[in-house]
């Protein structure tokens with residue numbers, strides 16, 4: 001279970017109703033012990049699911065998080081996928097249990113999976129973040145209202161609310177908005193992921209972002225096209241640096 005209080009920080013009240021209802025469900029549900037990834041009765045993560053977690057741990061590239069021999073070094077890659085992004089923090093690979101947890105969280109609104117991912121992301125950020133990020137703002141990658149209606153909640157805004165409390169960073173939900181509905185990035189009809197999200201986002205309240213470090217939050221980092229489009233807007237609005245925090249990198 002997730003320790004998320006319902007009579008929480010006033011900032012949480014600014015969340016949309018489905019998000020608040022989802023949060024309340026976290027508090028109200030008293031689930032019997034079961035694996036958060038596959039639902040098998042027993043431990044929080046059953047042995048097969050635990051073995052299938054692809055942790056991105058150990059000495060890692062300070063920019064992209066790929067394994068390196070010496071901690072604090074760069075991996076030598078071009079990092080084109082991280083244009084305008086200072087660093088990517090993603091504790092898990094999407095293959096295996098990481099992806100299963102994200103799907104349970106996003107598609108089934110499963111509170112146990114949600115809580116596990118939230119704790120894991122918070123721990124990964126604490127481990128990775130340098131002092132300069134203590135006053136950073138958390139910005140969720142925005143979901144179009146149509147998709148939020150289909151899904152019933154906005155997974156990135158939900159993560160930002162929980163991370164805000166755990167990491168004591170200011171949630172800046174609503175600063176980035178989706179101004180255009182786009183096909184899902186994984187849709188086979190999408191030939192260019194960058195073109196698919198071009199001009200899909202808008203920025204509100206630029207003063208919240210100016211001269212500040214921003215942590216862009218989402219569940220998964222795939223091609224990076226969505227996060228790059230968001231980072232471009234944030235940097236154009238004067239953000240000093242943009243980092244990305246997700247649960248999984250695929």
Ligand SMILES: [Zn+2]
Pocket residue numbers: 035036037038039040045046047048049050
């Ligand atoms: Zn399991």
Ligand SMILES: [Zn+2]
Pocket residue numbers: 061062063064065066074075076077079
């Ligand atoms: Zn790297």
